[in-house]
Amino acid sequence: MSQIGFDNQKYQQMQSQHIRERIGQFGDKLYLEFGGKLFDDYHASRVLPGFQPDSKLQMLLQLADQAEIVIAINAADIEKNKIRYDLGITYDVDVLRLIQSFRDRGLYVGSVVITQYTGQSAADTFKSKLEHMGIRVYRHYRIDGYPNNVNHIVSPEGFGKNDYIETSRPLVIVTAPGPGSGKMATCLSQLYHENQRRIKAGYAKFETFPIWNLPLKHPVNLAYEAATADLNDVNMIDPFHLEAYGVTTVNYNRDVEIFPVLSAIFEGIYGECPYKSPTDMGVNMAGNCIIDDAVCREASLQELVRRYYHALEKMAAGGNSEEELYKIELLMKQARITPDYRRVVRAAKNKAEAAMAPAAAMELPDGQIVTGRTGDLLGASAALLLNAVKTLGGIPDETHLIAPSAIEPIQRLKVNYFGSKNPRLHTDEVLIALSMCAATDANAQKALDQLAKLQGCQAHTSVMLSRVDIRTFQTLGVDLTSEPIYEHKKIYR
Numbered sequence: 001m002s003q004i005g006f007d008n009q010k011y012q013q014m015q016s017q018h019i020r021e022r023i024g025q026f027g028d029k030l031y032l033e034f035g036g037k038l039f040d041d042y043h044a045s046r047v048l049p050g051f052q053p054d055s056k057l058q059m060l061l062q063l064a065d066q067a068e069i070v071i072a073i074n075a076a077d078i079e080k081n082k083i084r085y086d087l088g089i090t091y092d093v094d095v096l097r098l099i100q101s102f103r104d105r106g107l108y109v110g111s112v113v114i115t116q117y118t119g120q121s122a123a124d125t126f127k128s129k130l131e132h133m134g135i136r137v138y139r140h141y142r143i144d145g146y147p148n149n150v151n152h153i154v155s156p157e158g159f160g161k162n163d164y165i166e167t168s169r170p171l172v173i174v175t176a177p178g179p180g181s182g183k184m185a186t187c188l189s190q191l192y193h194e195n196q197r198r199i200k201a202g203y204a205k206f207e208t209f210p211i212w213n214l215p216l217k218h219p220v221n222l223a224y225e226a227a228t229a230d231l232n233d234v235n236m237i238d239p240f241h242l243e244a245y246g247v248t249t250v251n252y253n254r255d256v257e258i259f260p261v262l263s264a265i266f267e268g269i270y271g272e273c274p275y276k277s278p279t280d281m282g283v284n285m286a287g288n289c290i291i292d293d294a295v296c297r298e299a300s301l302q303e304l305v306r307r308y309y310h311a312l313e314k315m316a317a318g319g320n321s322e323e324e325l326y327k328i329e330l331l332m333k334q335a336r337i338t339p340d341y342r343r344v345v346r347a348a349k350n351k352a353e354a355a356m357a358p359a360a361a362m363e364l365p366d367g368q369i370v371t372g373r374t375g376d377l378l379g380a381s382a383a384l385l386l387n388a389v390k391t392l393g394g395i396p397d398e399t400h401l402i403a404p405s406a407i408e409p410i411q412r413l414k415v416n417y418f419g420s421k422n423p424r425l426h427t428d429e430v431l432i433a434l435s436m437c438a439a440t441d442a443n444a445q446k447a448l449d450q451l452a453k454l455q456g457c458q459a460h461t462s463v464m465l466s467r468v469d470i471r472t473f474q475t476l477g478v479d480l481t482s483e484p485i486y487e488h489k490k491i492y493r
Helices: 008-026 043-048 055-061 075-079 090-104 123-132 183-196 220-227 239-245 251-268 294-318 320-335 343-357 379-392 404-416 427-437 442-448 467-476
Strands: 027-035 067-074 109-117 136-143 171-175 201-206 235-237 250-253 359-363 371-372 458-461 479-482
Touching: 008 027, 008 055, 008 201, 027 183, 043 220, 043 294, 067 075, 067 090, 067 183, 075 090, 075 109, 075 123, 090 109, 109 183, 123 136, 136 183, 171 183, 183 201, 183 251, 220 235, 220 294, 220 320, 235 251, 239 251, 250 251, 294 320, 294 479, 320 467, 343 359, 343 371, 343 458, 359 379, 371 379, 379 427, 379 442, 379 458, 379 467, 404 427, 427 442, 427 467, 467 479
Parallel strands: 027 171, 027 201, 067 109, 067 171, 109 136, 458 479
Antiparallel strands: 235 250, 359 371, 359 458
């Protein structure tokens, strides 16, 4: 589990250099559409062990003096309060989070562009809010016939209607809270306006996945398809690249489908298209930095199962369609794996059957599997955490890290004063209790010192967990999955 398959330092150096070369290819300015997550890319870190979640951010910091960031958000997403489910916040709130995060890390955020604007009142309110904060805001409008009516798009009534985004640096990063935010259209609109001003500008795309120079059915690329199953993205051979160069590369359906239109738009703006294929547009160097293919394959197969269970959980909560699950099941069949390929799945199920109670299992860095079950004092996930840190710290199993006499007052507080129906301690509560005991107990302190070792460990539970338990595992860096079963049959939680 602790094996490294990706050279992160090489990636940052190669990627920043390649972007510099692409800026030089166009002269005055490069608009770089930045797909995926910029500083919390945990999917990439799971399927490419060694890739750090903030790798792309660190790479951009090497270009900080040349780069500015434009954040795009779709007006319709503002209007309907679209939520980024991994964070539990709306897209407009995430724009504020992104701005602050970029600024905290020393990157310059030039402006925000509201795309697909048709007069939405919520978008107007958001624009005013940003402007009161001193943030420049521009509006791009819905264009009839986009993306196929090229003559209309590349005209004063098309891109010409959009606000021209004032930028001051040679590299403009266009990013967004999530998919469908209008990043590509923003870049193309800017190319049109720059050309009107006789400024030579170019466009490139930075998408980590699919990795263009890995095989189509490589587990890393299959894991990307699973991650975007809700968008119905499909990896495919880039036919334009194959025709132009006789070389097989991998792209995904949306870029392949839109490329003829993009090419025509480029021709409408500049008279010619600088690219012969969607692959040409990309600048991703991740495939060149894999140093152990077997490690990355194994990590990606684990990710496939993880995505399968997340789809099951969403279905149980009424959050997605069966088609997403069916697609991931098909991808698992292509990879020739089943849910039990994830070792902690079978371990958690076996423990639950033996204990006749909810149970959980975790695979530690050395491959050892520990388990926990629901008891009178602790829930299964809380018991699992205590057993894991005991094992990592070499603390005997029979040792009480938290005395029952310390747990019982917390239970009384929960039930008698907070009105909780469940007296058992959640993971956050048991960690607080453990930290209190550590003040006077050397074993408790030793157990606390093991928490950092849980980063990257795999865990599975026989029932779905509460939000607080899920959040604790996320904070500790544990990759968690659960059976799509509610512990208690309630219609409201």
